[in-house]
Amino acid sequence: VGCDRSKNLVDICGEKHFQAFVCDALSVPIRSGSCDACISIAVIHHFSTAERRLATIQELARLLRPGGTALIYVWAMEQEYKNQKSKYLKEKNGSKNKDKEMNTGTGQRPLGDPGPDNSSQDSAWSDQLLNDLKDESCGAKPVADFRLPVHTNRTSFHSQDLLVPWHLKGGTKKKEGSVDTVLVPGGSKESQELSPVFHRYYHVFCEGELEAVCRSLDCVRIQKSYYDQGNWCVILEKL
Numbered sequence: 001v002g003c004d005r006s007k008n009l010v011d012i013c014g015e016k017h018f019q020a021f022v023c024d025a026l027s028v029p030i031r032s033g034s035c036d037a038c039i040s041i042a043v044i045h046h047f048s049t050a051e052r053r054l055a056t057i058q059e060l061a062r063l064l065r066p067g068g069t070a071l072i073y074v075w076a077m078e079q080e081y082k083n084q085k086s087k088y089l090k091e092k093n094g095s096k097n098k099d100k101e102m103n104t105g106t107g108q109r110p111l112g113d114p115g116p117d118n119s120s121q122d123s124a125w126s127d128q129l130l131n132d133l134k135d136e137s138c139g140a141k142p143v144a145d146f147r148l149p150v151h152t153n154r155t156s157f158h159s160q161d162l163l164v165p166w167h168l169k170g171g172t173k174k175k176e177g178s179v180d181t182v183l184v185p186g187g188s189k190e191s192q193e194l195s196p197v198f199h200r201y202y203h204v205f206c207e208g209e210l211e212a213v214c215r216s217l218d219c220v221r222i223q224k225s226y227y228d229q230g231n232w233c234v235i236l237e238k239l
Contacts, residue, residue: 086230092154
């Protein structure tokens with residue numbers, strides 16, 4: 001059984017005859033202790049405070065039966081680990097491959113999120129206030145003017161809390177609301193139209209951070225923790 005905050009994604013699951021429903025990761029409408037296993041892929045790094053990230057893991061633990069396990073993946077601050085670059089960084093290739101991904105969306109993505117489009121290289125600063133940037137470890141730079149930096153795709157992270165631009169594929173008509181727009185390269189008339197770019201919040205995790213959050217819960221123990229292609233991962237067991 002799957003769940004997601006996005007109704008459109010849940011509808012796609014329904015069309016493929018999978019069981020899925022809309023819900024909030026902080027409050028899953030499933031009976032406590034009823035799951036043999038839970039998977040949380042690329043979810044927890046979207047919560048903007050340490051308290052909410054902890055509460056999400058607590059909710060996963062609540063769902064598990066004793067002896068049940070949970071797998072968690074979050075995006076890593078360290079996109080280069082043990083002298084190896086992640087696929088996310090490696091995909092910053094020449095313009096030919098980049099244009100292919102921009103126009104077709106077929107480029108490889110890091111495990112977890114489908115990934116933002118490469119076409120937006122916006123280095124501007126957002127107007128959203130940053131309320132929870134206390135940890136400046138991992139070499140993260142303090143954010144100027146208390147505003148979140150907008151990440152340049154396929155580059156290393158310079159802040160743990162940031163916005164990642166997501167470029168809507170294909171031309172669209174102008175929508176209401178304040179959204180940035182960029183010109184999409186391509187031959188067709190549709191692809192030449194302005195498309196909105198949405199900025200999505202991420203908290204990228206430093207080495208050991210996810211484990212530390214999990215260890216603060218006395219109802220689970222860490223079976224395994226590891227790094228996988230730009231993600232920090234843990235397998236938890238319910239006690």
